[in-house]
Amino acid sequence: MRQDQIREGRLSGERNDQIARYLSSMEADRKIAHADLLVDMAHLAMLSDQKLIGEEQAGMIARSLLKMKRNGIPEEAFDERFEDIHAGIEGELIADAGIEAGGRLHMARSRNDEVATCLRVRSRQDILKIAGSLSVLRSILIRSAEEHIGTVMPGFTHLQHAQPTTLAHHLLAYEEAFSRDSERLLDAYRRVNRSPLGSAAFASTGFPIDRRMTADLLGFDDILGNSMDAVSARDFALEILSALTIMMTNVSRLCEELILWSSAFVRFVELDDAYCSTSSIMPQKKNPDCAEIMRGHAGSVAGAFQAVAVSVKGLPMSYNRDLQTLTPHLWRGIEDAAASIDILAGMIGTAAFNTERMREESDRGFSTATELADTLVREFGLPFRTAHNIVGRAVRSGEITTATLEEAGREMGGISLAERGLSAERIQQALDPDTVIDTREVAGGPGKGVMQEAILRRRDALKESEMMITTHIHALQRAEEDLMTVLRRLAGE
Incomplete structure (x- = not known):
């Protein structure tokens, strides 16, 4: 059974399974196993380009890395006796290419x-x-x-x-x-x-490494x-x-x-x-x-x-x-x-x-009441706050009719909406949901023209x-x- 080659120098003795499992990142490292192969390849290419590794050794390492890329990383590389996938892949590389070649890849880098x-x-x-x-x-x-x-x-x-x-x-x-x-x-x-x-x-x-090369x-x-x-x-x-x-x-x-x-x-x-x-x-x-x-x-x-x-x-x-x-x-x-x-x-x-x-x-829950208040502002010259209060009082009465609006108007300062020309038909038109939508042609609103333009922009x-x-x-x-x-x-x- 292969041992973790990184421990062989400074440390002695074997870890028990509990400690090995505790320190290992293998479960999470499966996500980066392919990435690690690419990083190894880029690092090897740079070492070769910088003449830090010989052609024969570079070739042996390259063949091993390509084999793992094509056939998949051996499952043994994921064994928890290795602390991480980096050590596991290096272990497989050394086993395949030998320490004289495989042992050189980690030159000029760290985990x-x-x-x-x-x-x-x-x-x-x-x-x-x-x-x-x-x-x-x-x-x-x-x-x-x-x-x-x-x-x-x-x-x-x-x-x-x-x-x-x-x-x-x-x-x-x-x-x-x-x-x-x-x-x-x-x-x-x-x-x-x-x-x-x-x-x-x-x-x-x-x-003398070339970081730009590996980055590229x-x-x-x-x-x-x-x-x-x-x-x-x-x-x-x-x-x-x-x-x-x-x-x-x-x-x-x-x-x-x-x-x-x-x-x-x-x-x-x-x-x-x-x-x-x-x-x-x-x-x-x-x-x-x-x-x-x-x-x-x-x-x-x-x-x-x-x-x-x-x-x-x-x-x-x-x-x-x-x-x-x-x-x-x-x-x-x-x-x-x-x-x-x-x-x-x-x-x-x-x-x-x-x-x-x-x-x-x-239109449930008087949801069109805002448009009616806006209508009183636009067409009948009321300040918005006055219109808001008149419509709000009508809603409080339980229904919006010419009568409830007229009563609310008089309570709000003797305003007669009937005298200003507000009719039942105009009230119903203002309370129609389609009318509400049609008036919302401002950018960002739900009006049909605006929405068609919005869809094109999106x-x-x-x-x-x-x-x-x-x-x-x-x-x-x-x-x-x-x-x-x-x-x-x-x-x-």
């Missing part, structure tokens, strides 16, 4: 800069995946909004009927929120995509300038989780509405059966379980952010082993967020909205975001292709 680089390589992929999923979700929301420009529904404040709006207006509100989530992630990507490799333990190295081969936009900061900084993890926490807060708000809307009290939406469960005892139940789980994951992602923040807040420069404990929280936050966005897109895309029920509720914004994601993905793909070309040349293929 400190190695793991920091691997975390960034993997995290940037996750950022682009989630941003891509957000694009799918946003596209579905925009398409659904276009279908429901004329679908009148009640809008709410304090969970009370407030004013009529449209389903399109409501859906685009979430699309804009998710667009900002995408912006935050892609902005974070710029800071994630900087290379720590070559910083070694924290004080760089005395070997790994698709990084730049290097991190200070080697001490490079190996110990985990603010990129905090930034990712912060953006995901905000995103999941928006997800949770939408899920809360879907849960309410699908209830027998509201009946605004019917969720597809695939996203629901039933009761083990109550045969009539259709529970919105996916939306509820997402609401819960908003808490787990926020918890991951908090756990990472607490892990790093008291650490002195430079590297400390505490940093190992934050990695599982990073992966947990990313996994929960990524899965939630994919499922939410499907749930919205298959939802059946009850437009008749929405219209039925659109499509343009989505296209711009998708182009940025595609640009990043292609850049990483080209870098990996270039890296494989170099490795195949070193391997003599």
Whole structure:
């Protein structure tokens, strides 16, 4: 059985299984195993280019690394007797290529800069995946909004009927929120995509390495300038989780509405059966379980952010082993967020909205009263506060009629609305939800013309975001292709 080659010099004796398990990061390291191979390859290419390793030895290492890339990393590399995947892969490399060749790859680097680089390589992929999923979700929301420009529904404040709006207006509100989530992630990507490799333990190295070369081969936009900061900084993890926490807060708000809307009290939406469960005892139940789980994951992602923040807040420069404990929280936050966005897109895309029920509720609770007050201002010359109080008094009486408005007007200072020409027909017109919507042609409102323009703008914004994601993905793909070309040349293929 292979031993951890890193312990053989300074330390003696064997660890028991409990200690090995306690120190090992193998479970979390499975996420960065492929990234570690890429980092090894880039480091090897640079060592060869700088003449720090001979051609024959470089070829042996390259062939071993390519074998693991093509056939998969041997499971033995994940054994917990190795503290991490970096040691595990090195152990496999030495076993395959021999210590004379394999033992040279770790020259001019440390596991400190190695793991920091691997975390960034993997995290940037996750950022682009989630941003891509957000694009799918946003596209579905925009398409659904276009279908429901004329679908009148009640809008709410304090969970009370407030004013009529449209389903399109409501859906685009979430699309804009998710667009900002995408912006935050892609902005974070710029800071994630900087290379720590070559910083070694924290004080760089005395070997004449080329950090720019490894950064380019790994698709990084730049290097991190200070080697001490490079190996110990985990603010990129905090930034990712912060953006995901905000995103999941928006997800949770939408899920809360879907849960309410699908209830027998509201009946605004019917969720597809695939996203629901039933009761083990109550045969009539259709529970919105996916939306509820997402609401819960908003808490787990926020918890991951908090756990990472607490892990790093008291650490002195430079590297400390505490940093190992934050990695599982990073992966947990990313996994929960990524899965939630994919499922939410499907749930919205298959939802059946009850437009008749929405219209039925659109003027309940005197929700059109604001438009009547605005009408009294626009057409009858009243100050808004006076109009507001007159309509409010009519609502307090239990109905809005010419009589109740006339009485309220006289109570508010002897104002006769009848004498000013207010008719029952004009009152009913002002209280019609369609009239309310038609008057909201101000930018950002639910009026049909405004919404059509908004949909065009949102499509343009989505296209711009998708182009940025595609640009990043292609850049990483080209870098990996270039890296494989170099490795195949070193391997003599």
